[in-house]
Amino acid sequence: MTSDSRLQAGTLYIVATPIGNLADLTERAKQVLASVDVIACEDTRHTQKLLQHLGLRKPLLSVHEHNERERVEQVAEHLNKGLTMALVSDAGTPLISDPGYPLVQALRSLGHTITPVPGVSAIITALSAAGLPTDRFTFEGFLPHKSGGKRDKLDALSQEVRTMVFYESKHRILDTLAVMAEAFGEQRPACVARELTKTFETFYHGTLPDILAQISADDDQQKGEFVVMIAGNPQPAPASDVDxxxxxxxxxxxxxxxxxxxxxxxxxxxxxxxxxxxxxxxxxxx
Incomplete structure (x- = not known):
């Protein structure tokens, strides 16, 4: 590493990794992963593949949504000894609909240094090519799995004027788009991005029913990971003065x-x- 990019002892580095195309890993991220003492990761098998691609061998510590609170003491102990650590998720930027928040929050409260190493985020990647307003947007992450909870959440967002961004899985994409059409209306402009940065990257544009029809028509288009973006309400109901x-x-x-x-x-x-x-x-x- 260059002299101005040496790692600081006792620091946890939050490292963004590619969401599909391995060439999107930044040079700084490569340097940090090559230099840290330990890598905390969501899935050791997934991260091992990335390290193999980079020609690296590193001690790995699993930190996922089911154990990260229990890992705080162990990670803090490593940092107290002056070790350097990286936190990565399976893809994209850690903590953004990925594990890491309880860990980072706890380490911050203990006075440890947390340093971001920015890179790919599916939210920004999708928005940059969606053709929807990006001056203001709200990220809503994954919706509730059950239809009732999903509908309630979307109904509560029906007056939102900012572009809305959601993540969705292949198992629920069709149901989610159908419920969105009911909640936001059939004329609301939208864009759905599938398999971002990968070989079969696809963007679907139009109204929600249009996009639902496009994806429903081909089983192959229902595979992969989805980012759903909905234009905000152009004519929200006036705020009520009712007590x-x-x-x-x-x-x-x-x-x-x-x-x-x-x-x-x-x-x-x-x-x-x-x-x-x-x-x-x-x-x-x-």
């Missing part, structure tokens, strides 16, 4: 909570499920 607490107290004197929530949802455009929970809370305090 919902006061309205609830009046309605709950005459109506059951579910019906009261439905009435207020019609008046304000707010999420019906969230209003129902609020009604139960208000009723419980009465």
């Amino acid at each position: 919902t607490d006061k309205l609830f107290r009046l309605l709950l004197a005459e109506l059951p909570p579910k019906k009261a929530a439905a009435v207020i949802a019609d008046l304000t455009g707010e999420n019906k499920k969230a209003l129902y929970q609020k009604a139960l809370e208000i009723q419980g305090k009465a």
Whole structure:
């Protein structure tokens, strides 16, 4: 490594790795992976393949969503000894819909130095070629697996004016697009990116029903990993000035909570499920 890129003892480096095309690994990331004492990774088998490609052999420590809280003490001990470590996920930037947040949060609170080594992120990669507004966007990650929870989440986002970005798996992509069309309307512009940076990278453009039809028509197009991007609502409902607490107290004197929530949802455009929970809370305090 060059003199100005030497690693700092006792530091954890957050290293972004390719999401498909191995040539996207930055030179700095290669240098860090080659120089650290230990690599903490989501899946040791996956990271081992990357290291083999780079001609490297390194001690690996598994740090995934099921054990990362338990790994804090072990990682902190390594850093306290002055060892250097890298944290990588299976693909892309760690912590972005990948493990690492509890670990990094805990190490920060203990006073350890955390240094990012930037590189590929599927969110930015997809947005850069989507043709949707990118001046403001919100990343929503993976939606709930169950249809009810998914619909509630999307209904709550129906008034969002920023471009929305979601991750989705091949097993749920068709169902998710269908529910999105119901929640956002059939004319909402969208873009879906599949297999980013890989051999069969594909972008689908159009309305949600258009894209759903394109992907449904070919089983091969339902394989891989997906980034779903939805344009924001161009005409969101005006913010309501209704005092919902006061309205609830009046309605709950005459109506059951579910019906009261439905009435207020019609008046304000707010999420019906969230209003129902609020009604139960208000009723419980009465």
